[in-house]
Amino acid sequence: MDSIISVRNVTYEYKEEETVYAAVKDLSLEIERGSFTVILGHNGSGKSTLAKMLNGLNKPTSGDVLVDGINTKEESTEVEVKRKVGMVFQNPDNQIIASIVEEDVAFGPENLGLDPAEIRRRVDDALKAVDMYDFRESTPHRLSGGQKQRIAIAGIMAMEPECLVLDEPTAMLDPKGRAEIISTLHRLNSEKGITVVLITHYMEEAENADRVIVMNDGKIIADDVPKVIFSDVKTLKSVGLDVPQTAELLYRLKENGFSVDTHALSVKEAAAEIIKALRSEE
Amino acid sequence: MLKDITFGQYYESRSLIHRTDPRLKMVLLIALIVFIFLAKNTFSMALAVLFVLSVMAVSKVPVKLYLKNMKAILPVLIFTGIINLFYGEGETLISFWKLEITTGGIYRAVFMMVRITLLIFLSSALTYTTTPNDLTDAIESLLSPLRFVGLKSAVHTLAMMMTIALRFIPTLIEEAEKIMNAQKARGADLENGSLRERVKALIPILIPLLISSVRRAYELAEAMECRCYNGGEGRTRMKQMHIRPRDFAVLAVCAAVCGGIITLNILF
Numbered sequence: 145m146d147s148i149i150s151v152r153n154v155t156y157e158y159k160e161e162e163t164v165y166a167a168v169k170d171l172s173l174e175i176e177r178g179s180f181t182v183i184l185g186h187n188g189s190g191k192s193t194l195a196k197m198l199n200g201l202n203k204p205t206s207g208d209v210l211v212d213g214i215n216t217k218e219e220s221t222e223v224e225v226k227r228k229v230g231m232v233f234q235n236p237d238n239q240i241i242a243s244i245v246e247e248d249v250a251f252g253p254e255n256l257g258l259d260p261a262e263i264r265r266r267v268d269d270a271l272k273a274v275d276m277y278d279f280r281e282s283t284p285h286r287l288s289g290g291q292k293q294r295i296a297i298a299g300i301m302a303m304e305p306e307c308l309v310l311d312e313p314t315a316m317l318d319p320k321g322r323a324e325i326i327s328t329l330h331r332l333n334s335e336k337g338i339t340v341v342l343i344t345h346y347m348e349e350a351e352n353a354d355r356v357i358v359m360n361d362g363k364i365i366a367d368d369v370p371k372v373i374f375s376d377v378k379t380l381k382s383v384g385l386d387v388p389q390t391a392e393l394l395y396r397l398k399e400n401g402f403s404v405d406t407h408a409l410s411v412k413e414a415a416a417e418i419i420k421a422l423r424s425e426e
Numbered sequence: 427m428l429k430d431i432t433f434g435q436y437y438e439s440r441s442l443i444h445r446t447d448p449r450l451k452m453v454l455l456i457a458l459i460v461f462i463f464l465a466k467n468t469f470s471m472a473l474a475v476l477f478v479l480s481v482m483a484v485s486k487v488p489v490k491l492y493l494k495n496m497k498a499i500l501p502v503l504i505f506t507g508i509i510n511l512f513y514g515e516g517e518t519l520i521s522f523w524k525l526e527i528t529t530g531g532i533y534r535a536v537f538m539m540v541r542i543t544l545l546i547f548l549s550s551a552l553t554y555t556t557t558p559n560d561l562t563d564a565i566e567s568l569l570s571p572l573r574f575v576g577l578k579s580a581v582h583t584l585a586m587m588m589t590i591a592l593r594f595i596p597t598l599i600e601e602a603e604k605i606m607n608a609q610k611a612r613g614a615d616l617e618n619g620s621l622r623e624r625v626k627a628l629i630p631i632l633i634p635l636l637i638s639s640v641r642r643a644y645e646l647a648e649a650m651e652c653r654c655y656n657g658g659e660g661r662t663r664m665k666q667m668h669i670r671p672r673d674f675a676v677l678a679v680c681a682a683v684c685g686g687i688i689t690l691n692i693l694f
Contacts, residue, residue: 196648199652201648201651201652223654223656226651226652226653226654227654230652231649231652233645233648233649235645237597237642238642238645238646238649239645239646239649240593241589241590241593241646241649241650241653242559242589242593243558243559243589243592243593244557244559246664247559247664247665250663250664250665251650251653251655252653252654253664254661254662254663254664255653255654255655255656255661256654257660257661257662258662259662260662260663260664260665260666263662263663263664264664267664283596284593285596285597285600296649299653300652300653303653303654
């Protein structure tokens, strides 16, 4: 597999006063170049912490994150990593720097020290890619949430990254805005070959992804094509879009010393795992 | 109440003054202010008045907007007028107590008031025809010689702070309104009571606003970092400011006016 991002045995710890709290625990992950990956997880699953490690914003406490072979811990190549892996956050208002759309989109390439003509070309390309070219001279605060978030995406796209990491980009948007963002991301992925890593807690946004990763408690608990993930999770939707119960059950069994495979997500597989585990105990 | 706060008074149009280089406009404003103060007789002041009125006409900004700016300064204007009334020489018209109003005093008062009015009109012409962003860029560009005395990052930081402040003013106003509505829904009374009580009622609005601003600042810093911002080192700009032929024409007209003021000062 040709990986753009390799996460290798990464642990990330927060220190809150006296207690150390691990948000990501010994996690390994490969993101394939050109793929569309969705990371699902509820609040506190460590998915945002993981996202911020993918472009070096957070440095792992232990383990390594490699972006196109470059270790994000390396200080001399920090800018290089951020140039390759662009990041979009939840609140578009807190990502927009300038009061004019095109000037905001130009912010990234301006920081890269590019030629004015080249910046102009990139800004126009990025705005066209997110379908916001007609708004280039508008003021961001007059735009809708979905439009503002597309400007934020354009601002990252103008740096011409290879990979786009989005940390709950639709959480503050209305359904229309959410649909705009998801279709924009699929277009960027299929037309421009941008690798997309979308972090969300909305299951339906994972529908057309190549791969879905489910995170819980700082770990990956599922990693497969959406069809497989959905067949497990759908039944558990009533529980509130939380982690599949089977995963929870197996995880708890494993924590208590049973040798079960936590990657078994369907009830049948889980049952088989439990039986197997019980038999091996005897 | 908060909706009335407007920052930057840009009036959209494509007049000659709008299209003049913002840096030139700033420098010319300063120069013209100096020359308006140098005008010392009726003839040179008449030229200045004529010039400022034509600038206002060319700017295509409605006169009532200029007058709106006058309203704020009116008390100062009247005060200056009254003070100057007593400082003249010549024939005494009215006298009471130790004060006397003379013909010279009246001339002086009118002269000062005209002078201040011109200053206000001229500065308004700058802010009405230049976007806040252009003003910021102009300040950064005009201060850029400071880099030779080792203040390069200071100039950049100042300009970046202004850009971000301008960008966040509408966002924070919106947020303040939301918080005010939330507090009103909880029974907060912001409009009635003594001054002391009203100031006290502002505390539950200002504290959440401050906390959320800090959080915003933190998120914005991360977003800026993700966009490879490292304090302006090696940064280029998409929009370059160019001096165009029309800027030279504007410069020439202003130089002629300044020259005219001095000439009229000497002649009469």
